[in-house]
Amino acid sequence: MDLMRTQTQPAPLWQNWARTARATPRRFASPSTEAEVAALVATEAAEGGQVRVVGAGHSFTPAAVSDGLLLQLDALDDLEWVGPPAADGSRLVRVGAGIRLRALCRLLAEHGLALENLGDIDAQSVAGAISTGTHGTGATLRGLADQVRGVRLVGATGEVVEADQDQHRELFEVARLGLGSVGVLTAVTLRCVPAFTLTADERPRPLGAVLEALDDEAGPVHANDHFEFYWFPYTDVVLTKANNRGGDAGPLSPVLRMVDDEILSNGVFEVTNRLCTVVKSLTPKVNWVAARALSARRYTAPSYEVFATPRRVRFREMEYALPAHAVVPALRAMNTWLRHTGETVPFPVEVRFAAADDVWLSTAYGRDTAYVAVHQYHRLPFARYFRAVEDIMRSHDGRPHWGKLHRRRAEDLAPAYPRFDDAARVRRAADPEGLFANEYTDRVLGGR
Numbered sequence: 001m002d003l004m005r006t007q008t009q010p011a012p013l014w015q016n017w018a019r020t021a022r023a024t025p026r027r028f029a030s031p032s033t034e035a036e037v038a039a040l041v042a043t044e045a046a047e048g049g050q051v052r053v054v055g056a057g058h059s060f061t062p063a064a065v066s067d068g069l070l071l072q073l074d075a076l077d078d079l080e081w082v083g084p085p086a087a088d089g090s091r092l093v094r095v096g097a098g099i100r101l102r103a104l105c106r107l108l109a110e111h112g113l114a115l116e117n118l119g120d121i122d123a124q125s126v127a128g129a130i131s132t133g134t135h136g137t138g139a140t141l142r143g144l145a146d147q148v149r150g151v152r153l154v155g156a157t158g159e160v161v162e163a164d165q166d167q168h169r170e171l172f173e174v175a176r177l178g179l180g181s182v183g184v185l186t187a188v189t190l191r192c193v194p195a196f197t198l199t200a201d202e203r204p205r206p207l208g209a210v211l212e213a214l215d216d217e218a219g220p221v222h223a224n225d226h227f228e229f230y231w232f233p234y235t236d237v238v239l240t241k242a243n244n245r246g247g248d249a250g251p252l253s254p255v256l257r258m259v260d261d262e263i264l265s266n267g268v269f270e271v272t273n274r275l276c277t278v279v280k281s282l283t284p285k286v287n288w289v290a291a292r293a294l295s296a297r298r299y300t301a302p303s304y305e306v307f308a309t310p311r312r313v314r315f316r317e318m319e320y321a322l323p324a325h326a327v328v329p330a331l332r333a334m335n336t337w338l339r340h341t342g343e344t345v346p347f348p349v350e351v352r353f354a355a356a357d358d359v360w361l362s363t364a365y366g367r368d369t370a371y372v373a374v375h376q377y378h379r380l381p382f383a384r385y386f387r388a389v390e391d392i393m394r395s396h397d398g399r400p401h402w403g404k405l406h407r408r409r410a411e412d413l414a415p416a417y418p419r420f421d422d423a424a425r426v427r428r429a430a431d432p433e434g435l436f437a438n439e440y441t442d443r444v445l446g447g448r
């Protein structure tokens with residue numbers, strides 16, 4: 001049986017969710033076993049080609065683009081094993097690297113388990129999410145890659161390698177967060193916690209009051225398990241979201257969920273964005289209405305249902321990780337720039353928090369972090385807005401999210417990451433020919 005003939009298909013034009021990256025790979029394959037992945041990688045390596053993996057295509061950057069072989073590992077979605085409980089009740093779980101977070105969360109729930117934290121959607125694959133440093137919010141919590149305790153990957157000669165804290169430790173560091181630049185992840189071992197519910201408390205609050213309390217040890221960032229807020233430019237209102245473990249506020253009524261999440265956050269939001277695209281001068285007024293329309297609500301639900309919400313309005317995004325203390329001056333500078341230029345921005349700015357970690361290429365490496373994410377409706381230009389915000393973020397020592405739009409290059413990212421050169425060394429050793437490299441990894445991680 002000719003594996004290549006049975007497994008590869010004529011390559012379709014591939015594009016990401018945001019329509020900011022596209023590719024026509026020479027070959028596309030969706031292998032269903034690790035052995036097939038290894039054979040496909042070995043063949044591509046022998047031909048001197050290029051291998052990239054795409055998860056759910058939810059990165060805004062061209063991280064997954066390939067001219068050679070593009071792999072999709074949706075079929076590698078098995079739960080391989082669930083480990084025994086540790087003293088704190090957590091367990092290690094090994095899953096296929098292609099599993100989507102949505103499916104993973106439901107599978108974990110069947111075993112009485114959950115991910116400790118999650119971002120605001122659950123469409124991503126587990127490998128894609130960890131590879132770009134995907135994170136949620138919570139001042140004492142860390143990103144998804146920090147929860148990875150081991151990986152199995154297919155390396156540059158098609159060999160299968162186990163990497164964790166004890167074996168191939170340095171490879172493990174770059175494998176768990178490194179844009180797929182040291183191999184194809186086929187399985188991931190994750191630390192999971194006992195399943196829990198969250199009580200969500202969402203309410204509009206004055207921007208000034210929220211900013212004033214941000215650095216306060218007793219303020220909402222530290223007083224809640226998960227705290228974030230959305231600020232609509234040109235308004236002084238923010239929608240705060242505080243999620244705390246336990247509680248008994250009851251479920252959200254299906255009608256209210258539909259009105260808020262589907263009609264206001266998606267249906268009406270699409271219409272208001274289109275309106276601002278046509279009549280740009282309406283943006284400040286529309287933002288005022290939008291900020292007020294999102295009403296207060298409280299409910300309790302399984303953690304994964306509270307973390308993730310549907311996002312159907314297409315947008316472009318840039319997100320910067322700042323030292324936590326820099327977020328207020330950075331937001332004030334953005335406010336000044338927006339009011340000075342009158343830029344059309346009908347999408348809110350999202351602000352989240354995370355604890356320092358020690359994952360080499362994590363945006364939260366070595367420092368407590370505040371994340372500032374700017375979004376732009378896909379029919380509106382984003383370049384000038386994102387450039388201006390990026391300049392502000394750089395002046396505060398910001399690090400860009402690896403999966404979201406930015407203009408940084410390896411030369412100026414290296415000083416921002418104490419272990420950047422170590423990661424480059426590991427990458428050179430694991431992949432001397434650049435089999436797993438593409439233009440984006442060369443730009444942001446450096447050529448070999």
Ligand SMILES: Cc1cc2nc3c(=O)[nH]c(=O)nc-3n(C[C@H](O)[C@H](O)[C@H](O)COP(=O)(O)OP(=O)(O)OC[C@H]3O[C@@H](n4cnc5c(N)ncnc54)[C@H](O)[C@@H]3O)c2cc1C
Pocket residue numbers: 017018052053054055056057058059060063064065073097098118119120121123124125126127128129130131132133134135136179180181183184185186311401403404
């Ligand atoms: C609507 C939306 C909401 C988002 N919300 C958040 C959020 O709340 N928090 C946050 O931090 N980010 C968020 N993101 C960004 C998103 O989490 C990341 O871009 C993530 O990488 C996307 O996962 P994916 O499965 O789509 O990966 P892809 O974009 O397909 O791939 C990402 C990278 O992983 C590599 N990769 C994928 N699978 C493998 C594998 N098996 N082996 C090796 N490398 C692999 C790819 O080659 C690529 O370099 C959001 C994005 C969108 C579009």
